[in-house]
Amino acid sequence: MDYPLLSSIIVPEALKKLPQDKWAELIEEVRTCITESVKKNGGHLGPNLGAVEIIFACHMVFNLNQDRLLFDVGHQCYAHKILTCRYREFNRLRQKNGLSGYPYKKESDYDVFRGGHASTAISTALGMRCGFDFDKDQTKKFVVSLVGDGAMTGGMAFEALNHAGHIKNNLIVILNDNSMSISPTIGGLAKALNNFRHNQFYTHLKKGLIDRLKKIPKLGHKLEFMVNLTLEEASRIASPAQLFTVLGFDYMGPINGNDVHEVISTLKAAKKVKVKPVLIHALTQKGIGFRPHGKNGETIIGPHALSPPKAKIKSDKSPMLSYSVTAVDVLKQLCKKNEKVITITAAMAEGTGLNKFEEVFPHRYFDVGICEAHAVGFSAGLAASGLKPIFMVYSTFLQRAFDQIFHELVLQQNIPTIFCIDRAGLVGDDGPSHHGSYDIAYLRIFPNFVLMAPKDGEDLKNMIAFATQLNTMVAIRYPRSSIPDRNYFKKNYKKSQKLILGKSEVLFKTKDKKGICLYAYGSMVIEASKAWKMLAEDGIHVTLVNARFAKPIDVGTLRRLYSQHQSLIVLEEGIKRGGLGSAVLEELNRLGLDTGKVLVKGLPDQLVEHASRQEQLQECGLDSRSIVKSVKLIKKKLANKRKK
Ligand SMILES: Cc1ncc(C[n+]2csc(CCOP(=O)(O)OP(=O)(O)O)c2C)c(N)n1
Incomplete structure (x- = not known):
């Protein structure tokens, strides 16, 4: 050009x-x-x-x-x-x-x-x-x-x-x-x-009058001034x-x-x-000058581009459902059965997919504007009146409501509210202002919060339904990504285990006495599973666990896994400092166990710049290949240690 x-x-x-x-x-x-x-x-x-x-x-x-x-x-x-x-x-x-x-x-x-x-x-x-x-x-x-x-x-x-x-x-x-x-x-x-x-009436009236007054010799300008003033004042009133x-x-x-x-x-x-x-x-006019069909009539861009793009999942080849779409489908089903369910968005109906919910349940839906702090206070009020509010929010924007989470929810002690936290983790081309890096860390610190993350659509469905039965505050986080194929985990591992508060799901247990355990949270389970497959092809069999909960964490299973493995790798698409890895280290430390056996892989203590989500995962060592590398490196180190 x-x-x-x-x-x-x-x-x-x-x-x-x-x-x-x-x-x-x-x-x-x-x-x-x-x-x-x-x-x-x-x-x-x-x-x-x-x-x-x-x-x-x-x-x-x-x-x-x-x-x-x-x-x-x-x-x-x-x-x-x-x-x-x-x-x-x-x-x-x-x-x-x-x-x-x-x-x-x-x-x-x-x-x-x-x-x-x-x-x-x-x-x-x-x-x-x-x-x-x-x-x-x-x-x-x-x-x-x-x-x-x-x-x-x-x-x-x-x-x-x-x-x-x-x-x-x-x-x-x-x-x-x-x-x-x-x-x-x-x-x-x-x-x-x-x-x-x-x-239009006001604007036309003013322009028409002034144009005419201007034509009156001498007096015209004085009158123009007075009319201007009067109309300005009149317009100001309302x-x-x-x-x-x-x-x-x-x-x-x-x-x-x-x-x-x-x-x-x-x-x-x-x-x-x-x-x-x-x-x-x-x-102004949004999108002015936009020619959706190009100069020569070819379609150059979808109409949605007049707004920020929706969760376009560039890295995935198959046209799979996103977590956002699936969450909203689940909510629609849930709403039919549970008349107390109410959904809230803070000006992100399209991004979270909640506009599709509004089409079916307009009276069970609130868009509060770009006001996340208010949305949390408002949800607290809804919950206090006996409803089941579900706030659909991007992780990064929920940060706005940190104090409301404390004051309007935690401090009240009996305000069961659900957050469906979208874009949790790396978001790709929007870059660091939009990454959902911190929600695990900043929610984990509050008493009585339950933090969950699904590995797939089935987990997501069960978690949302489960959250509505819990009488406390619940956050379910999911990434800007597509949902793994519904049969993926069933095909590769045994039948999925029932969702129980604070219990993880062991997908595969290695018989290797010097084995390594991958303890993965939410979006990291699929990456860990891909790594598990690659490692198996190389004859390395690792244990794979779907953590499911970042709070309360599964201390019993963790303790067992710790004693049965040479090394434990915690994987999370959230900031390393203060996240699930920190929770695991704290618990093991409390039990008097040596935390040197644990490697935490999460987002680094620095900003991750814009790129595709896959490139960012790679940069942070969280894609399947990087996980394979980490496992092999640990194996090598352990073998060298044994030789000495
Ligand atoms: C705290 C926060 N919440 C939500 C968003 C998501 N968001 C990005 S642009 C936008 C709309 C902004 O509207 P406006 O200020 O009128 O600008 P326009 O796009 O119409 O020019 C929203 C909600 C955001 N950027 N920040």
Whole structure:
């Protein structure tokens, strides 16, 4: 693909020299560059196409080598990457060693904060703005944050707005309002924004009146001013403007966020406001310029790409079901039998598959918006009223609700709530902001939590049903991956064992007296099983255990396995520090046993960058081949020891 205008911009500042009559052409190049890359690599097409003009305008109005542009979530920053001279690498977006799908400071100084989670950018921008005020050389720097209407519904965004109104400095917030989160935005704010968006009457009335007044000689301009003022005031009474002005913001808008000239003139006006934060309300269209059938009519990309891509499982050859889809199927069955079951999502109905549940049970489903902390509090309330809430949530986003897990659930002692934790483990191309690395470690510390992970669809089904019978808090984690073939484990090992609280499932027991035991949790069972097969082909027979529980752990079986094997390898797709491996070490230590026999293989104490999930598993030594290597290495070491 040729990008003649983009290639002429050697440094981002050169953009300002681009003649106005070339702007539309450049914007078209940016859109093509985005679409071409997403077509190949997946990514957030809709939000990025919708934000091109706003980002272009920011580059025109601000000096972004001095001023700061912060992206909320960061999933809409592609135009910014392209305009900051990264368009050549853009075709490797989200690939191993390629560009990240989010702002990333290591890539460019124009990326201020690394992104991924929602509702954070007003806080960080306000902090920076205040920080600059401490240094006389930096007080003139502008700090701008670009926030979507979905992200604006998050608690942290509201907290930051509240604080910004109090601080009274010239923070600029651009509300990119496309009336969509991933699905349509939820809640009262969304409704107010939407009403305003559809209030064509107001906009037309104002424009028509002013155009006519302008024609009246002399008096026209005075009247125009008064009419403008009156209509502005009238609009404020029942509009989101009221919310933002009450909080202390200067509200500008609504403007057409896809009209570059309108955005530029509004940004220039915002720069002049000195003692108040400004909120620019920009209406944009998600996916604008998107041609689903390409220029020549060929289908280039599925419509879902207007939202973040669903759990596309690139590494798997067969069209197998994902854990997410299976979990929702199980919930639908369960719901028919148990009228107390209620499901909750925090704006991730599509990603978790819960939209399919809503189609069948709309009254047993809540989407609370991008508000995980609220979702946990809300679930606690549902449970306290006798229902069985099941919160379907990505592991990384549940982190938002750490204190609510403690205060609204654990502290209450009898609030049985279920978390179905999706994307638990490595997630592939979204990278470190989205890995579900920490849930085992941060849930294991709480009393009365039961932590489970299925090895396959049958386990998942049994675990969800089992969780609804337990009178406590339960977390079931599963990966961003397909479910193993339903006969896989039956074919290779004996019949699956009944699910009993705190009991693991021994799939194969070696007769080798100097044997090694693989103690695998959830998604690691399939990798361990593949390794088991490869090892068997080489004449090495290891014990294979499906741990099933990370809390309570199966101390009895572990003790037995410990005494019957030369070495125990714990495998988990979660952070090594504090995870299941730590739990095993703690228990063995408590029993006074030598923990030197135990090897813990899990996620490292560092960030794992974007790549495919399979590449990441390999990088972390968690794929079947790496497990084989570890077993052989231990065998060798043990043999050498015996020789000495
Ligand atoms: C804390 C958190 N929860 C959930 C998500 C998943 N997520 C990514 S983008 C998005 C929608 C954001 O909507 P909006 O801010 O309106 O931006 P748009 O995509 O519409 O431009 C969601 C829910 C997230 N990134 N962070």
